Amino acid sequence: MTYRVEFYLVVALIFIAIIILITLRLKKVAKGLEETKLVNQTPEEKCEAQEPTTKSIPKPISNDLFNLKTNGEDVIGAPSLIEPSSGSLLKMEEIPQQQDSLLQKSSQKMQDQKAFSNAEDSLISSKHIGIGKKVYPESRGGKYIGTEGKSPPSHIETTFEKMDEWGCFLSYVCTRRPMEWRLEVEIEPKDQHVHIVSALQDAIELETTNESTCYTLRSISSPLCIVLERNGIEKRYNPATLHFPILFRIEAQNKAVHSSSLSEGEYLVLTPDSWLRNDSLAGTAAISPEHTNIPHIIAHYFYLNEDGDHSISFFDHRGKEININSRRKGQFVLEGDKLAHDKESGIEYYANSFPFLRYRKKSVDDMATFEGTLVFGINEGSTPSRVRYSQRFNRENSALSRISLQNVFNEHEESASEKPPTGKYYVRIYDHEDILLESFAFYFIAKHFAFEIENNNMLPETDGHKPIIVKFYHEADCSIFHDTNHAGISVIKNTEETTVFKLDPSCSRERMLFTIEFNGYSLPLPFYIPKLWWAIQQNRESNQIWQDCAAELSRNDYSASSETKVILYVPEMLHDVDISIGFNIENKKSYNRHTSKSSIEINLRDFGDDPCLLIPGVHDFKLWVKEKQKRVSVTLCRATVKLACCACNFISINENEMISHYFEYHLHNDLINLSYDELRMLQTDLPARIYQCNYCGYYVAETIEQHATTEICRHIEEFCPNVNHNSLELTNKCFRVVTNPEEIKQNVFKTLELHRKCKYCNEIIDEENIFIDHLISKHGKKMVYKLR
Numbered sequence: 001m002t003y004r005v006e007f008y009l010v011v012a013l014i015f016i017a018i019i020i021l022i023t024l025r026l027k028k029v030a031k032g033l034e035e036t037k038l039v040n041q042t043p044e045e046k047c048e049a050q051e052p053t054t055k056s057i058p059k060p061i062s063n064d065l066f067n068l069k070t071n072g073e074d075v076i077g078a079p080s081l082i083e084p085s086s087g088s089l090l091k092m093e094e095i096p097q098q099q100d101s102l103l104q105k106s107s108q109k110m111q112d113q114k115a116f117s118n119a120e121d122s123l124i125s126s127k128h129i130g131i132g133k134k135v136y137p138e139s140r141g142g143k144y145i146g147t148e149g150k151s152p153p154s155h156i157e158t159t160f161e162k163m164d165e166w167g168c169f170l171s172y173v174c175t176r177r178p179m180e181w182r183l184e185v186e187i188e189p190k191d192q193h194v195h196i197v198s199a200l201q202d203a204i205e206l207e208t209t210n211e212s213t214c215y216t217l218r219s220i221s222s223p224l225c226i227v228l229e230r231n232g233i234e235k236r237y238n239p240a241t242l243h244f245p246i247l248f249r250i251e252a253q254n255k256a257v258h259s260s261s262l263s264e265g266e267y268l269v270l271t272p273d274s275w276l277r278n279d280s281l282a283g284t285a286a287i288s289p290e291h292t293n294i295p296h297i298i299a300h301y302f303y304l305n306e307d308g309d310h311s312i313s314f315f316d317h318r319g320k321e322i323n324i325n326s327r328r329k330g331q332f333v334l335e336g337d338k339l340a341h342d343k344e345s346g347i348e349y350y351a352n353s354f355p356f357l358r359y360r361k362k363s364v365d366d367m368a369t370f371e372g373t374l375v376f377g378i379n380e381g382s383t384p385s386r387v388r389y390s391q392r393f394n395r396e397n398s399a400l401s402r403i404s405l406q407n408v409f410n411e412h413e414e415s416a417s418e419k420p421p422t423g424k425y426y427v428r429i430y431d432h433e434d435i436l437l438e439s440f441a442f443y444f445i446a447k448h449f450a451f452e453i454e455n456n457n458m459l460p461e462t463d464g465h466k467p468i469i470v471k472f473y474h475e476a477d478c479s480i481f482h483d484t485n486h487a488g489i490s491v492i493k494n495t496e497e498t499t500v501f502k503l504d505p506s507c508s509r510e511r512m513l514f515t516i517e518f519n520g521y522s523l524p525l526p527f528y529i530p531k532l533w534w535a536i537q538q539n540r541e542s543n544q545i546w547q548d549c550a551a552e553l554s555r556n557d558y559s560a561s562s563e564t565k566v567i568l569y570v571p572e573m574l575h576d577v578d579i580s581i582g583f584n585i586e587n588k589k590s591y592n593r594h595t596s597k598s599s600i601e602i603n604l605r606d607f608g609d610d611p612c613l614l615i616p617g618v619h620d621f622k623l624w625v626k627e628k629q630k631r632v633s634v635t636l637c638r639a640t641v642k643l644a645c646c647a648c649n650f651i652s653i654n655e656n657e658m659i660s661h662y663f664e665y666h667l668h669n670d671l672i673n674l675s676y677d678e679l680r681m682l683q684t685d686l687p688a689r690i691y692q693c694n695y696c697g698y699y700v701a702e703t704i705e706q707h708a709t710t711e712i713c714r715h716i717e718e719f720c721p722n723v724n725h726n727s728l729e730l731t732n733k734c735f736r737v738v739t740n741p742e743e744i745k746q747n748v749f750k751t752l753e754l755h756r757k758c759k760y761c762n763e764i765i766d767e768e769n770i771f772i773d774h775l776i777s778k779h780g781k782k783m784v785y786k787l788r
Contacts, residue, residue: 646786
């Protein structure tokens with residue numbers, strides 16, 4: 001019975017499996033028939049099948065005919081073709097006009113599809129969504145999305161269709177406003193006949209700033225829709241949304257431009273407020289995170305130097321570490337007659353001739369593999385006066401390591417000999433996938449202009465910093481003005497071709513701004529005058545007096561319990577300078593200025609074990625920095641090591657002087673005579689006892705023949721002239737024992753050799769010159785003097 005039940009169960013399971021397989025097969029056949037039917041449709045049938053209803057047709061803001069959907073993918077003709085990770089292209093579609101009827105819309109749509117795409121393409125079907133023509137940066141300004149890609153094995157040059165004339169220049173920027181950074185998008189039509197109708201997010205028209213082509217974004221994730229109009233026809237762009245972290249390269253004090261790659265410089269990174277900065281890799285933040293105009297989005301400040309000490313790194317809301325790799329230097333660099341460099345914004349200044357753009361890989365083969373687009377122009381962001389130049393490079397015409405911006409300028413001008421005008425230029429470099437590789441700006445002065453600076457050394461001289469002299473050489477129509485907010489600046493010479501300024505040294509002045517004017521056009525020209533200053537802080541004083549001359553300190557300031565500090569003021573632009581401090585280069589200690597601080601605190605007790613503090617005299621406590629490939633130094637303070645006599649209050653900083661003093665006044669206290677018993681050990685023939693009569697001073701020495709006591713008593717009883725021998729009274733035997741070697745030598749033994757010994761070790765030394773050396777070498781200098 002049990003086996004029969006199991007048999008029926010197995011049969012039932014097999015039957016169910018057969019039914020499932022048949023069902024799946026029927027579905028697959030039905031799907032194949034449907035795809036075949038779609039492929040065999042004519043373009044007219046496709047368009048009729050895709051004709052939207054009246055409710056779903058989007059309506060431009062300008063004519064109030066259609067209603068835009070909140071979801072950007074529901075908008076007809078506006079599917080997003082950009083994938084952030086792959087760097088795909090923008091797609092631009094046509095919007096029906098107000099005067100068209102619903103029937104005319106279908107016909108118009110079909111005609112536009114024939115003109116702008118192949119017959120088999122479908123603007124809505126995801127199967128054919130990637131067959132659109134490539135829109136190059138010179139036709140739309142490039143996009144700032146994706147990662148750096150590699151050059152393909154071959155390059156296919158495509159021709160632009162009519163729709164390329166609709167292109168616009170699109171740039172994401174962050175602009176500093178009071179209390180926050182504002183995320184904006186700059187839109188500039190390529191053709192002068194193209195006008196911006198509106199820019200929308202979530203079917204809401206974006207607000208414009210002071211410039212009519214700059215729009216403030218409402219969110220990060222919402223799709224952006226840009227509506228353009230030309231000759232009564234409206235079309236729209238749908239660029240891809242941005243993805244975190246969003247990188248912006250700071251190009252000016254209040255402006256940062258979106259970038260896809262990193263090199264040295266200042267960056268602004270936008271993240272959700274739930275992300276945390278990874279201080280172990282990124283270092284401590286120099287500036288606290290700042291708010292943006294978008295809720296829950298904050299801006300982080302990063303500074304990347306050439307040494308690559310720090311990187312951009314975060315922990316997201318799940319705790320996952322997110323790192324962004326960077327190059328120490330960019331792939332491209334400007335070369336030419338460079339006038340100055342603004343270290344805050346990274347902007348360079350050139351004069352007389354236009355700079356070249358050099359590919360950092362100097363090999364011609366490396367440059368030959370570069371394919372992309374160069375875009376540069378003047379007056380970025382200012383629509384009325386903005387001028388733009390572009391040029392594409394590929395393997396056939398770009399086997400060069402240097403690109404002449406002057407040649408690119410000449411190709412767009414009527415006169416090839418015309419010099420570019422004075423102004424601020426921007427440069428954008430795109431790769432073959434139209435991804436932004438490099439972004440920077442520079443100022444160009446088209447006229448003769450030069451300057452020189454005197455006394456601009458970082459370290460002061462012995463008597464302090466010298467006044468800075470700035471000499472400008474210019475043409476007659478040029479005027480130069482200094483920043484009136486700074487005191488201590490004066491004009492000492494002013495002619496038609498020369499202007500000379502004198503700047504008094506000041507600790508608070510690191511950057512000096514001059515204004516250059518040429519026939520009504522003015523541009524700022526910054527000068528950096530980094531000067532190193534320091535202050536001495538004793539007993540935790542709060543007031544700091546900055547100085548540029550050496551201070552006088554004592555040895556006690558370097559003791560283990562000392563609170564004395566040297567506060568070193570290091571200008572911000574010198575934060576990466578290698579600073580070494582000490583009494584000599586062999587025992588120096590290295591210090592680095594923290595990015596968030598402007599000074600370095602140096603505790604002098606850290607140098608209390610330096611051998612120099614055991615040597616009397618004046619020792620220079622120095623600072624070394626590397627400047628112009630060599631080390632230069634300055635004396636911060638002088639440590640005076642004094643000597644104090646151990647026996648009196650005599651003070652000296654000269655050791656020889658101190659030894660002479662001790663030798664003359666105190667050495668006899670340490671060199672004592674040997675006693676008579678000690679002399680007997682050296683001279684064994686000396687008598688054991690010597691007595692002297694108290695009555696007459698007669699000396700009696702003990703010998704082998706006579707006993708001293710017996711002999712002195714007999715002398716008193718019989719021979720002493722001062723004793724009355726006729727008296728009946730018994731005479732007292734009064735005498736003393738003689739032990740003074742000098743007395744014995746003078747009155748008893750004229751040939752007695754006297755000797756002296758060291759008070760501390762009993763070593764017999766007769767000569768004082770020898771003894772002073774013995775005292776210092778064997779017992780130490782502390783027996784003679786003390787360090788103070």
